[in-house]
Amino acid sequence: QVQLQESGPGLVRPSETLSLTCTVSGGSIRNKYWSWIRQPPGERLEWIGYIYNSESTNYNPSLKSRVTMSLDTSKNQFSLNLNSVTTADTAVYYCVRYSRGETPFYSFDIWGQGTMVTVSS
Amino acid sequence: DIQMTQSPSSVSASVGDRVTLTCRASQDITNWLAWYQHKPGKAPKLLISSASSLQSGVPSRFSGSASGTDYTLTISSLQPEDFATYLCQQGKSFPLTFGGGTKVEIK
Numbered sequence: 358q359v360q361l362q363e364s365g366p367g368l369v370r371p372s373e374t375l376s377l378t379c380t381v382s383g384g385s386i387r388n389k390y391w392s393w394i395r396q397p398p399g400e401r402l403e404w405i406g407y408i409y410n411s412e413s414t415n416y417n418p419s420l421k422s423r424v425t426m427s428l429d430t431s432k433n434q435f436s437l438n439l440n441s442v443t444t445a446d447t448a449v450y451y452c453v454r455y456s457r458g459e460t461p462f463y464s465f466d467i468w469g470q471g472t473m474v475t476v477s478s
Numbered sequence: 479d480i481q482m483t484q485s486p487s488s489v490s491a492s493v494g495d496r497v498t499l500t501c502r503a504s505q506d507i508t509n510w511l512a513w514y515q516h517k518p519g520k521a522p523k524l525l526i527s528s529a530s531s532l533q534s535g536v537p538s539r540f541s542g543s544a545s546g547t548d549y550t551l552t553i554s555s556l557q558p559e560d561f562a563t564y565l566c567q568q569g570k571s572f573p574l575t576f577g578g579g580t581k582v583e584i585k
Contacts, residue, residue: 402522402565402576417573451521461527463569464512468521 359384361452361469369446369476375439379452379469386428390455391435392465393426395448403448407455408435442476449473480504480568484577490585495556499580501566503547510569511549513542516579517562525564526551556582 365377379391393405406416408426416424425438439446454467481504491497501511509529514522524533526542529549539554553560561584566577 401578402567404574404576415572419573456527461512461524461531461533463510463574464524464527464567465514465522466524466527466533468523470521 359454359467361454361467363450363452363469363472365472365474367473367475369442369474370478371443371476372441375437375442375446375474375476377437377450377452377472377474379435379437381433381435386430386433386435390457391426391428392453392455393437394451394453394465395446396451396471397445397448400448405437405439407457444476447474447476479573480507480571480575482566482568482575482577484564484566484580486580487578488581488583490583491556492585493556493558495585497553497556497560497582499551499564499582501549501551501577503549503568503570506547507568507570509544511542511544512567512569513540513549513551514565514567515560515562516565522565527569553582 360382362380369375390407390409392407396402408414408428411428423440428435449471451471452469453465456466483502485500511529513526516522525536525540529544530542541552543550563579563581565579
């Protein structure tokens with residue numbers, strides 16, 4: 358079955374760029390919607406955005422000015438870049454498959470284990 | 479943004495109890511509502527989509543229903559493995575948003 362695994366630094370300095378990669382195994386990355394979701398300590402889950410086939414992205418307006426998502430079909434990976442980070446970006450980051458246009462509709466059906474990223478000097 | 483409000487924030491219950499959790503949307507989301515189970519240190523698990531469609535492999539003691547902008551997750555007979563936090567998420571419009579969660583604790 359499809360599995361997701363996040364990778365990237367666990368510590369990022371303020372004002373720098375947070376970069377995470379999600380490796381998809383057990384299925385192709387093509388023709389699916391891939392999302393990033395985060396959960397700051399003690400707060401609710403926050404959807405960051407999605408990417409589809411490198412041709413379409415949709416970002417949360419609250420983060421849009423700082424977010425870039427990309428996709429590498431040769432490696433079956435997708436990535437998140439979040440620039441100009443502050444301590445408010447400290448969170449568990451999940452890579453997730455977003456089901457759109459097929460069941461289960463408009464929900465997140467496959468999740469990575471999550472990776473904690475701390476923003477601190 | 480569509481706001482999702484879950485209640486109660488926590489509930490204490492015993493094994494075998496019937497538990498009902500509620501999620502209210504700030505506007506009509508036409509049943510595009512998903513429920514997740516989240517345990518500490520684990521990824522959330524999709525239980526129900528489209529308000530009432532049970533995911534494959536999810537026990538039938540879980541069920542979902544809708545009434546207007548109110549959505550309900552019911553666990554008919556609580557099992558030890560069900561103690562967790564339950565989250566709702568609307569899929570009606572972007573940005574996609576989640577509720578704050580209801581923690582189901584052991585009484």
